[in-house]
Amino acid sequence: MRIKRIAALISATILIVSALSACSVSGGVELETEFKTEEATGKQSATAETSVTEGKKFVVSTSDGSPLNLRKGAGIEFDIITTIEDGHTVMIFEQQGSWAKVNYGNYTGWVNMDYLKEETNTSTKTETTTSSSSSSPSSSSTSSTALSSPEKEKTTKSGYKYSYAGFNPQTITVNEDKWNLTLLNRYYCLPEGYVPKLAEAVRGSGVYLDYRVAPYYQKMYDAAKADGITLSPNSGYRSYQTQKTNFENRINSYISSGYDKVTATQNASRIILLPGTSEHNAGLAMDIGWVTQDFEKSSAFAWLCEHAQDYGFILRYPKSEAKQAITKIVYEPWHWRYVGVEAAKAMKASGQVLEEYLGKA
Ligand SMILES: [Zn+2]
Numbered sequence: 001m002r003i004k005r006i007a008a009l010i011s012a013t014i015l016i017v018s019a020l021s022a023c024s025v026s027g028g029v030e031l032e033t034e035f036k037t038e039e040a041t042g043k044q045s046a047t048a049e050t051s052v053t054e055g056k057k058f059v060v061s062t063s064d065g066s067p068l069n070l071r072k073g074a075g076i077e078f079d080i081i082t083t084i085e086d087g088h089t090v091m092i093f094e095q096q097g098s099w100a101k102v103n104y105g106n107y108t109g110w111v112n113m114d115y116l117k118e119e120t121n122t123s124t125k126t127e128t129t130t131s132s133s134s135s136s137p138s139s140s141s142t143s144s145t146a147l148s149s150p151e152k153e154k155t156t157k158s159g160y161k162y163s164y165a166g167f168n169p170q171t172i173t174v175n176e177d178k179w180n181l182t183l184l185n186r187y188y189c190l191p192e193g194y195v196p197k198l199a200e201a202v203r204g205s206g207v208y209l210d211y212r213v214a215p216y217y218q219k220m221y222d223a224a225k226a227d228g229i230t231l232s233p234n235s236g237y238r239s240y241q242t243q244k245t246n247f248e249n250r251i252n253s254y255i256s257s258g259y260d261k262v263t264a265t266q267n268a269s270r271i272i273l274l275p276g277t278s279e280h281n282a283g284l285a286m287d288i289g290w291v292t293q294d295f296e297k298s299s300a301f302a303w304l305c306e307h308a309q310d311y312g313f314i315l316r317y318p319k320s321e322a323k324q325a326i327t328k329i330v331y332e333p334w335h336w337r338y339v340g341v342e343a344a345k346a347m348k349a350s351g352q353v354l355e356e357y358l359g360k361a
Contacts (some may be wrong), residue, residue, distance in 0.1 A: 060084050061117040074110045075245055081109045162274060165265035169277055180340040182282055183358055186328055189276035194240055196283040207233040210283035213338040217286060220311035229303045234290065237283035244275040285316065285337045296333040308336060309344040316354065323353050326361045
C-alpha cells in the first residue's frame with residue numbers, strides 16, 4: 001500500500017537521480033543530482049489547484065508601468081503579438097505554469113502571470129499552498145488590495161515559494177562589493193526576479209553574462225583563439241523567469257500525470273534546479289563547448305584547465321567524489337564560473353571549490 005508505493009518511488013528516484021547532472025541540456029534546463037529522498041515520505045499534500053484562474057479577469061500590473069508583452073506561446077522565446085498597457089484588463093482562459101493564455105481585444109496570446117493581478121477581491125491567483133507541514137499558517141489569501149506589487153509571491157512570505165515541498169534555500173542579497181563570490185546552490189538562492197545587467201559574452205554570439213563578467217570571457221576567448229582553441233559560449237545567462245517557467249511546467253506535467261503537488265514539485269527539482277539557485281540565473285557562469293562529460297577530452301577543456309583562472313574562471317563542479325559531495329552536483333566539465341582572478345587563482349592553487357573557499361562547505 002502506501003509504504004510500498006513510497007519505496008518504489010524512492011528507488012525509481014535513485015535510478016533517475018544517479019543519471020543526472022546540474023547543468024543544461026539543450027533548451028537551458030538545469031539538472032541536479034543526489035537529491036535527498038527523505039522528504040518524499042510522511043507528507044501529504046493538499047489539493048492540486050492549477051486552474052483556479054480560468055475564466056477570471058485580471059489587471060495588467062507591471063511594477064514600472066511598462067506595457068506587458070502578449071506572446072504567441074507560453075514563454076519568452078515566443079514572438080510578441082502586441083503589448084498590453086499597464087492597468088488594462090484581460091480574461092484568462094488557460095494557464096500553463098506561470099503563463100496565462102488571455103484574450104485582449106482582437107488578440108489571443110500568452111502573458112507572464114507575474115504581471116497580472118486578479119481584478120476581484122478574492123485570494124491569490126495560483127497559490128493555495130499546501131498544508132503539509134502544519135507549521136505554516138502562511139497560505140490562503142493575503143490582502144489582495146495593493147495593486148502595485150506582485151502579491152503572488154507573498155503567499156510564502158516567510159520563505160521560498162516552493163517551501164511547501166520542503167525547499168527552503170536562503171534568499172541572498174547580492175553583495176555589490178563581492179558580487180563575483182556570490183554563492184548559489186541548493187541552500188542559497190537569488191531573490192525572485194533577480195536580473196543582472198548583461199553584456200554579450202562574445203561579440204555576435206547572442207549569449208550573455210553579467211556585464212562585469214562578459215569582458216573577462218571575451219578576453220579568455222580571444223586568448224584561446226590565439227592558441228588555436230575555440231571556447232564556444234554555449235549557454236550563459238538564463239533568466240530567473242525562464243528557470244521558473246521550466247520548473248513549473250515540469251511540476252504541472254507531473255501533476256497531470258497524477259502526482260500530488262508536493263511530490264510533483266520534488267520530482268521536478270530532481271530534473272531542474274530550483275528557480276534562483278542556478279549560477280546561470282545570476283549571469284556568472286558559462287557552459288562552454290558541449291554539455292556532456294566527454295567535453296573533458298576536448299582541447300578546449302585542456303586549455304581551460306591551464307588558463308581559465310587567469311581570467312577569473314573556475315571549474316565549478318569538479319570530478320572528484322569528495323568535491324561532488326560538497327557541491328551536490330555531478331561533474332560538469334563544461335560549466336565555468338566567474339569568481340574573479342584573485343579568487344580563481346587561489347582556488348586553483350588550493351583545489352578548493354567555492355563552498356570551501358567561502359567557508360560554507
Ligand atoms: Zn551550467
